Amino acid sequence: MPDTLAAPAATRPTGWKQVSLQGWGRSSLSPCLAARPERLRELHAALDAPEGRTLIAHGGGRSYGDAALNTDGAVVVTGRLDRILGFDPATGELVAEPGVTFADLLEVFLPRGFIAPVSPGTSHVTLGGALANDVHGKNHHHAGSFGEHVLWFDLLLPDGRMQRVSPESDPALFQATVGGIGLTGIVAALCLRLTRVPSNALAVSRRRVRNLDGFLAAFEAAAGATWSVGWIDALAGGASLGRGVLETAEPSEARVESRPPRARRFPVDAPGWLLNGLSVRAFNELYWRRVPAAGQQATVPYRQFLYPLDAIDGWNRMYGKQGFRQFQCVVPPGPGEAALRRLLETVAAGGNASFLAVLKVMGRDGPGMLSFGMPGYSLALDIPARPGSEAIFTQLERITRDSGGRIYLAKDSLLSAEGFAAMYPRAGEFRAVRERVDPQRRLSSDMARRIGL
Amino acid sequence: MSDTWVILGASSAVARAFAREAASHGAALVLAGRDMEDLEHQAADLAIRYGVPAMPLRFEARDLATHAGFVAECRRRAGDGLLNVFLAFGVMPDQAAADADPEVAAGMVEANFTGAASVLGALAPVLEAQRGGTVVALGSVAGDRGRKRNFLYGATKAALLVYLQGYAARLSGAGVRVLCIKAGPVDTGMTWALPKLPFMASPRGFAAAAWQRAGKGGGSAYLPGIWWPVMTIIRLLPTPIFNKLNI
Ligand SMILES: Cc1cc2nc3c(=O)[nH]c(=O)nc-3n(C[C@H](O)[C@H](O)[C@H](O)COP(=O)(O)OP(=O)(O)OC[C@H]3O[C@@H](n4cnc5c(N)ncnc54)[C@H](O)[C@@H]3O)c2cc1C
Ligand SMILES: NC(=O)c1ccc[n+]([C@@H]2O[C@H](COP(=O)([O-])OP(=O)(O)OC[C@H]3O[C@@H](n4cnc5c(N)ncnc54)[C@H](OP(=O)(O)O)[C@@H]3O)[C@@H](O)[C@H]2O)c1
8 A cells, every 4th residue: 555545634735716705795896715624624724824815714604794705815614514513402502513504503403492592684694603793683682692602612723723612711712702703713613502492483473663762662662572673664764764663573382384495596686776765665665564553463483583584595686786785783772762863864864775674672792802782772774885875884883983882793894993993892802812812813804904903 | 224325435525415315314324434533523413413323434445455344344334224335435636646646646546446446346245135225426527538637537437437337237136226427516625626617516406416316226327417418519529629629
């Protein structure tokens, strides 16, 4: 036998390929080199980016902006690392590789009576991406953010060491990595506690709300609900400013028949004129009218409630070639209420065709140094990328910042470095951890450079 | 006792997807390969997702002397159930590297052909004895006609196909099905860094199609099916024209 066999079967050298990536909003193209490890050993090897380039992990690519982009640098695509490594039905504790998605969890564990404790609005998000943005769901006011349910993770540090990190073993590194937009290392595995549910469905109730004050009161009244979310018609102004539909939900004891999903695909980039004020206005109006004045109750499968947008694959192409941006902020109760009004007025006045905006109550601060969560109201809305549309973000950033709120990095592509510094008071602690684990700044991203990290 | 699929080269992305496909149909798995850490992880994944037993087993295609013992171990692990085989291991260094270094060239022949023939040879009596079962092996469209770009690789796959034809004939009396899949490009680590390839299949879609095709019987089959017309044309091109093409 040739003696090359004696060497550890370090298979092929890492394949790097030139690609052009986009955030989910598709508002810009980012050329870079990409590796896609198929397994742990290849992940280790991929840390060695060619030509001394910086590196960032790229999960499901569901961040709207540039959190997972690294123009002229390198990215490590983690989607193929999708093995479920352990599950204990007694405790609900799951150990999984970072490329496992919420769709996987739903498929494998809902039939056994477990769901993810916290779930973003699309099931195509990976667990690694969920950790790195410390994502939240429609149950934030109860369950907090994703990172609160993570018991530990294995972090591949920039120097090649693998460290198991729990809130006890290394609190600073834990808190820097949860919500740390991939800048402390690459998560190679994580342990997450799933939540037990009685059936595959939830009991949902929907009702119309006339305006913003009505919404704030309705949320207050619905504080006991397990899940709650408000869909706002962001084009309605005047006395109807903030009108929309409030959805609340509880786990249902009764099952519903649920067919395996078959997503339709949005076929092409829509022409720019499709989303003009009129068509969006009509859609939003319909959405509002669909709910009878007396309200509506339904028992629906988790998938439908948690991931409504997943019914259309590639729906982001609806905004045409130029793409769109999302704005999401959280503002504190009190000053935040006036800020919400100003944010909605600014968008409505700009006539920026935005589909339904999402309003949510948030319950508490997240565990990460750069976690988005804080007590208050979160507002999210889409704005098509058109010449001049960036200006409106400057206004939205200003309003958010003045009210003591913050902008969500998972959705962001325009936040200024000063804005970031003002909104994320623990950024200094974060920098200190980064100095410890990545003194040479081998990890970086477009977002990191833009916001001054 | 349920059927067992022995996956040879189980760390391959195609093999991984096929193992999931088989597990989703209730099969037990023997995951044979060299990256034992990865095989352990995969075994856990299959057991949790599909509730089937999955066992890692070391396998080195080029270490011919170990094949008899390996096959005996597979037979033991399959218990009383039918043993089936999915052969996925293989390497594809580029032609220039193989031209420059005879070790590379010989290594590819050893892995893709010699190793395959050896382990299949060792499996034959076991398959005959059980009077049934299915063997699926991954050939390639590259085996249909030697192209400038990768004719040594193509030659190993062509040799594998011819071997499988005779193998199928030998085992047909025992009711064993033998299927050679002439695979088009699949989106795996083998093809990731290559320039864009036409009709790229996802491992998952490919594995589902392979499973379905295997249920229909032996022989050979192009996957994805579009490669049948494409390769028919390529095979029929007159040599002077073919030689001018840069494919
Ligand atoms: C339709 C839609 C609805 C959404 N709804 C919500 C919502 O309700 N709540 C919410 O909180 N968010 C929501 N999001 C945002 C989304 O949850 C986050 O952007 C999430 O981080 C995306 O994860 P991803 O797997 O796509 O990773 P990417 O977007 O590819 O990456 C996100 C970040 O994670 C890092 N990362 C990825 N993998 C790893 C790893 N293995 N190790 C270290 N870092 C890693 C990347 O470097 C990057 O900084 C939504 C997005 C969409 C498209
Ligand atoms: N991808 C395509 O486009 C394509 C097209 C046509 C045919 N095929 C064929 O399909 C099969 C799977 O390919 P893939 O794309 O999934 O590639 P892959 O990921 O590179 O998988 C190949 C596997 O073969 C294993 N292997 C290589 N040499 C071995 C040896 N000497 N002993 C044991 N195992 C060995 C490797 O094991 P290690 O992990 O230990 O290295 C690896 O897991 C291959 O036979 C390939 O030729 C692929």
